[in-house]
Amino acid sequence: MKFTARTLWHIPLLLFAVTMVAPLALMVTTSLGSGHIALAPGDPLWRIFWPREWRWHNFADVWRGNVGIDAKVLAQVDFVRYYLNSIVVALTVTVGSVFTSACAAYAFARLRWPGRDKIFLAYLATMMVPAPVTLIPQFALMKHLADWLATAVPYVDWSGLRYLGSSAHAPLVGRLVGLDSFFALIVPGLFSAYGTFLLRQFLLTIPRELDEAARIDGASHWQTFSRVILPLARPGLATLAIFTFMGSWSAVLWPVVVTNLESMYTLPLGMQEFQSQGGTQWNLMMGASLLVLLPVVVVFLIGQRSFIRGLTMGAVKG
Amino acid sequence: MKPRKMPGDLRPAAAFLLPNIIGFALFTAGPVLVSIYLSFTSWDALRPPHWIGLGNYERLFGFHATPEGWRADDAEFWRYLGNTFFMLLVLPLNIAGSLALALVLNQRLRFQAFYRLVYFLPSILYGVAIFFLWKYMFEPNYGVFNALLERAGLPPLRWLEDARMAKPALIFMMLWLTIGGASMIIYLAALQTVPEELYEAARMDGAGWWAQFRVVTWPALRPATFFIFTMGLIANLQWNFDVAYIMTDGGPYGSTTTLVFYLYLKAYRFFEMGYASAIAWILFALTLAVTVLARRGAGETNL
Numbered sequence: 001m002k003f004t005a006r007t008l009w010h011i012p013l014l015l016f017a018v019t020m021v022a023p024l025a026l027m028v029t030t031s032l033g034s035g036h037i038a039l040a041p042g043d044p045l046w047r048i049f050w051p052r053e054w055r056w057h058n059f060a061d062v063w064r065g066n067v068g069i070d071a072k073v074l075a076q077v078d079f080v081r082y083y084l085n086s087i088v089v090a091l092t093v094t095v096g097s098v099f100t101s102a103c104a105a106y107a108f109a110r111l112r113w114p115g116r117d118k119i120f121l122a123y124l125a126t127m128m129v130p131a132p133v134t135l136i137p138q139f140a141l142m143k144h145l146a147d148w149l150a151t152a153v154p155y156v157d158w159s160g161l162r163y164l165g166s167s168a169h170a171p172l173v174g175r176l177v178g179l180d181s182f183f184a185l186i187v188p189g190l191f192s193a194y195g196t197f198l199l200r201q202f203l204l205t206i207p208r209e210l211d212e213a214a215r216i217d218g219a220s221h222w223q224t225f226s227r228v229i230l231p232l233a234r235p236g237l238a239t240l241a242i243f244t245f246m247g248s249w250s251a252v253l254w255p256v257v258v259t260n261l262e263s264m265y266t267l268p269l270g271m272q273e274f275q276s277q278g279g280t281q282w283n284l285m286m287g288a289s290l291l292v293l294l295p296v297v298v299v300f301l302i303g304q305r306s307f308i309r310g311l312t313m314g315a316v317k318g
Numbered sequence: 319m320k321p322r323k324m325p326g327d328l329r330p331a332a333a334f335l336l337p338n339i340i341g342f343a344l345f346t347a348g349p350v351l352v353s354i355y356l357s358f359t360s361w362d363a364l365r366p367p368h369w370i371g372l373g374n375y376e377r378l379f380g381f382h383a384t385p386e387g388w389r390a391d392d393a394e395f396w397r398y399l400g401n402t403f404f405m406l407l408v409l410p411l412n413i414a415g416s417l418a419l420a421l422v423l424n425q426r427l428r429f430q431a432f433y434r435l436v437y438f439l440p441s442i443l444y445g446v447a448i449f450f451l452w453k454y455m456f457e458p459n460y461g462v463f464n465a466l467l468e469r470a471g472l473p474p475l476r477w478l479e480d481a482r483m484a485k486p487a488l489i490f491m492m493l494w495l496t497i498g499g500a501s502m503i504i505y506l507a508a509l510q511t512v513p514e515e516l517y518e519a520a521r522m523d524g525a526g527w528w529a530q531f532r533v534v535t536w537p538a539l540r541p542a543t544f545f546i547f548t549m550g551l552i553a554n555l556q557w558n559f560d561v562a563y564i565m566t567d568g569g570p571y572g573s574t575t576t577l578v579f580y581l582y583l584k585a586y587r588f589f590e591m592g593y594a595s596a597i598a599w600i601l602f603a604l605t606l607a608v609t610v611l612a613r614r615g616a617g618e619t620n621l
Binding site: 012016017020021026027036039048100101103104106111112113116122126128131132133134136139140141143187188193196221249253256267268271272275280282285286288292293300307308311312 | 328332334341344425433442446457462556564585594
């Protein structure tokens with residue numbers, strides 16, 4: 001390697017890299033330790049990067065939700081439940097909203113029908129409206145939905161808790177609709193004006209000749225859409241899927257508003273349970289944090305290219 | 319190409335659009351209209367809302383005379399508005415920092431991909447787990463920041479438990495989260511589009527690196543800067559709820575309560591849903607105003 005003045009840039013760049021990684025390293029070190037402190041007085045600084053102990057069973061404690069000091073369990077946290085809730089919600093929202101967005105994008109980008117551009121403009125306009133604006137009406141809808149449905153369609157126990165064999169304390173699937181239901185956690189997330197916009201823009205870049213050829217060969221709209229357009233739009237779909245998954249995985253406000261039952265918590269809410277019981281067990285909290293970050297890292301590694309493309313889409317002409 | 323019959327595609331279009339448009343009407347368009355209505359009502363989520371006209375907005379913006387002078391009807395609102403603007407400080411810092419990183423990385427250095435990945439890492443992990451990590455690092459007794467201060471022979475700080483320290487501490491965290499994130503990636507991509515000839519021309523005119531940056535790079539990056547600023551603004555104004563919720567609960571003494579968090583408090587702790595709806599619309603107006611101002615600022619200097 002040739003040594004030039006430019007090589008000197010590696011010194012600040014490397015130092016900066018170390019400071020960026022240090023907090024994450026601290027997270028790992030703490031999660032493997034036995035107490036609150038990763039960096040005790042007198043410890044050298046590199047202790048942040050290399051654990052003193054390797055208490056792997058901390059992760060087992062987190063997974064089982066045993067919050068306590070050493071062998072003494074002080075509280076139980078239903079971590080697995082929160083994890084499953086989060087996975088179910090994030091996956092359903094991702095698959096569902098990518099599908100509805102792609103369908104709508106096809107109608108906006110490929111079909112001709114009266115009023116198309118006006119309706120698309122309405123979609124665009126609502127992208128400007130902040131989520132907090134729709135928060136309260138959406139909450140009100142969820143709060144009253146069961147009552148309204150009960151008037152419209154009686155004989156169905158719309159607001160009853162579903163047990164399916166588990167205890168009343170932790171119903172397996174929450175309510176059918178309304179607050180404390182998977183319905184509330186998932187359904188509002190299935191439709192995205194942003195996703196529709198993103199995919200419409202993407203579909204416009206696919207040459208029309210390709211799907212027109214399919215149409216001339218006698219393919220129905222559905223066949224054209226699913227056999228020609230969707231495979232070609234895969235990079236766009238992947239981008240939207242990753243953003244949707246990450247957004248849903250880390251969502252706080254909506255789950256806070258629509259869940260009261262602990263068994264319906266998603267991870268962002270459930271993690272708080274680790275701190276409420278007689279002070280925070282920071283080693284367990286950091287272990288829980290690592291487990292929460294795991295799917296995010298996996299999704300990022302799988303879809304790195306699509307993710308980066310999504311970031312620069314619209315920002316850079318080129 | 320022969321023109322198609324207009325209504326020909328209407329039926330398939332309706333089929334493709336149906337799921338999305340029902341959701342759109344039910345969870346976006348409808349709620350927007352309902353929210354406008356609710357902002358003119360007083361509603362506790364139990365009894366039906368009742369119409370109070372501009373009452374909520376009067377309470378938000380109103381002033382009344384006291385023996386000591388004029389006082390705001392809702393002094394908290396003004397304070398939290400101030401907090402909201404204070405938290406926007408992260409934007410210029412983020413833009414300056416990520417631009418600097420992008421400029422350094424853009425010289426053809428070895429290990430560029432490695433640095434880019436490492437700087438980018440925190441931003442993809444954005445979420446509750448990272449907020450807890452920083453809450454831990456700020457912790458006065460066990461946290462790593464006080465441990466470092468102690469080593470440097472400095473007195474410990476209360477960080478998030480100190481009303482004066484909490485906002486700068488959160489800004490610092492947000493900077494760590496976002497400095498190597500989307501903005502750096504966007505700048506890196508934008509730097510690729512600056513024509514090399516412009517630099518050559520500038521160098522021939524005897525421009526040093528600062529003059530080159532001022533005359534060539536910065537103007538060429540203006541669309542990217544505008545995009546980063548606007549997106550950051552919207553995110554900052556509307557999405558900083560989770561930070562306050564997890565890390566400080568808006569405290570100490572409301573020092574980290576922003577308008578979104580105030581909206582949440584009013585709606586779900588005090589059950590003033592109508593009042594909270596009015597706050598939401600002020601948030602909307604604020605987003606719109608600052609975006610338009612930014613666009614005008616970007617446009618005027620674009621000549």
